[in-house]
Amino acid sequence: MTSLLTKEPAVLVLEDGSRYVGRAYGARGTTIGEVVFATGMTGYQETLTDPSYAGQIVLQTAPHVGNTGMNDEDPESRRIWVAGYIVRDPSRVVSNWRADESLDDALVNDGIIGISGIDTRAVTRHIRSAGSMRGGIFSGEAAALDAEEQLRIVGDAPQMAGLNLSAEVSVASAEITPATGERIGNLAVLDLGVKQATIENLAARGFDVHVLPQDVSFAQIQAIDPVAVFYSNGPGDPAASGDHVALLREILDERLPFFGICFGNQLLGRALGLGTYKLPFGHRGINQPVMDKTTGRVEITAHNHGFAVEAPLEGSFDSPNGYGAIEVSHVGLNDNVVEGLRALDIPAFSVQYHPEAAAGPHDANYLFDRFRDMVIATQKDNN
Template identity: 90%
Template structure:
C-alpha cells in the first residue's frame, strides 16, 4: 500500500496541568481529550503501543520524531481497538510505504476517535515531564483549540488523577474467550484479563496452554470451574492500590498453591498479595529499550515496558512475605533507576515481572520467561501426580 497523509492546517494545543501550553496542528480526530500525559521511548512499534490496553486513560507522546511511515495493518494489533486517550507526535509521515499497511495511522486515529496533535516540540514536553513528573493534560483540536485558555486549563485540572483509578473494567473482556494450545498441550490456563495483549495469548498457547481469557470480575470459584493448571495475571492500566478485589482473588490462588505468573500490572498485584506496597513513579517506564538485570543469571536484558507504578520491596537478599507466603526475593532490577522489575516466591510456585516478555515489536530478550512459566507448571504437575495417586489408593 502507498498512501499519502496530507498535513492539516487545523490548529491544536496541548495544555498541561501546570499551565504549560504547546501549539501545533490537529492530528487524528478533532475535539478534546483529557488524560495523563506520558512519553514512550520506542523507535518503532507504534501500532503495538496504540493498541496496548495498558495505555487506557493516557495521552501518549512519542519521543521518536517521525511517526507513521509504516502505516497500520490488520495483523499486528494487540487488542480490538486503539486504547490511548490521545496521541502526540512531532512529524507525521506524509507517505505510508510499507507493503503490509492497510491504512494510514491518521485514518486509524480518526476511525477510533483518538484526538491527537502534531508539529510540537516533543523533546521539550518530554524534558518537562522528566523534570516535573507525569501530569494531567488535554489536547484541544479543531474548533476546541479556540476555547478560552483558562477554560482549557480548568478542564485539565478537573480531570481525574491516574492514582486511585481502577480501569480494568474498561479494557477487560465481557465473557470468557478460549484460545486452544498450539504447542504440546499441558492444560487449561486461567488468564485474568486486566488488559491482556494478543501476543501474550499467542505465546502462552505456543507453550501448550489452552488459554482461557477471563473477565476481571471472575471469582475463585469461576477459576476453579475450568480446572486450571495455573493462573496468569496480565498487564493493564490503573493504580494497583485501587484493585483490592484482584489482590484478594490472587491470595486465594496463592493459598491453593496454583502456579502463578504475572506481568506488568500482574507484578504489582502479586507484590500487594504478598504484602508489599506499591507507589507511583515520577514519570514511569514506557518504551521497548529499557535495561533490566536478571539477578539470577547476571544477564542484562533490553525489555519492553509500560508502567507508572512499582512494587516497594527490598532489592537485596531474601525477605519473608508480610502476608505469610514464605520467602520472597526481587528477581529483576531496572538499571536506569533501580526499580523492582520482578518478584520470585521461593516457597510457593509464583513469580512475576514488571515488563512485557511478549514484546511483539521487539526486543525478545525476555521471551524465555514464558518457557520458565511452562517449566514451573510442568514441574508442579509432576510433583502433584504422586500425591493424587496416593490419595486414590488410600495413602498406600
C-alpha cells in the same frame, strides 16, 4: 496510500499551565489523560493498541511517526486504547506493503484525538523534570476555547493515582485460544488489559488459554480446572484493585502456579503484602535495561508502567501475608526499580516488563518457558 495532513490548530495543555500549540492530528475535539512519553523508535501500532495505555495521552519521542501505516495483522487488541496521541512529524505518505490504512485514518476511525507539529523533545524534558501529569489536547472548535477554560478542564480530570481502569479494557465474556504447542492444560488468564502477543506465546507453550473477565470469581476460575493462573498487564493504580488482590490471595492459598506481568507483577506484590508507589514519569519504551539476578544477565526489555513495587533489592525476605520467603528477581538498571518478584516457597513469580515485546527485543521471552517448566514441575510434585 497517503495521509492528508492539516494545518488546523490544536493545543496541548498540561495541568501546570504549560501550553504547546501545534496542528490537529487524528480526530477533532477534546481529550484528557495522563501525559506520558514512550521511547520506542518503532512499534507505534503495538503501543497504540496496548490496553495498558488506556487513560493516557502518549507522546512519541521518535520524531517521525506513521510512515509504515497501520495493518490488520499486528494490533495487540481490538482497538486503539490511548486517550490521545502526540507526535512531532507525522508521515505524509504511507510506504509499506503490509499497510491497510494510514495512522491518521486509524486515529480518526477510533476517535482518537491527537496533536502534531510541537516540540516533543521539550515536552519530554519537561515531564522528566516535573513528572507525568494530567493534560488535554484541544482541537477543532475546542482549540478556540479560552486558555483558562482549557486549563480548568484539565484540572477537573481525575488523577491516575487511585484510578481503576480494568473494567474498561477487559473482555466481557471468556475467550479461549487452544494450545499450539504440546498441551499442558487449561490456563486461566485474568484479562486486565492482555495483549494478543501474550496469548499467542502462552498457547505456544501448550496452554489452552482461557481469557477471563476481570471481575471473575475464584469459583469461576476453578470451574475451568486450571493448571495455572496468569495475571496480565493493564492500566491503572494497583492500590485501587483490591478485588484482584483478594482473588490472587485465594489463588496463592491453593498453591496454583502463578505468573504475572506488568500490572500482574504489582498485584502479586500487593497480594504478598508489599506496597506499591507511583513513579515520577514511569518506564515506557522498548529499550529498558533489566538485570536477571538469578543469572546476572542484562536484558533489554519493553516496558509500560507508571507504578512499581516496594521491596528490598538484596537477599530474601518473609512475605508479610504469610506466603513464605520472597526475593526480588529482576532490577531495572536505570533507577533500581523492582522489575520482578519470585516466591521461594510457593509456585509464583512475576516481572514488571513485557516478555512478549513487539516491536522490541526478545531477550525476556524465556520467561514463558520458565513458567511452563514451573507448571510441569508442580504437576509432577502433586502426582
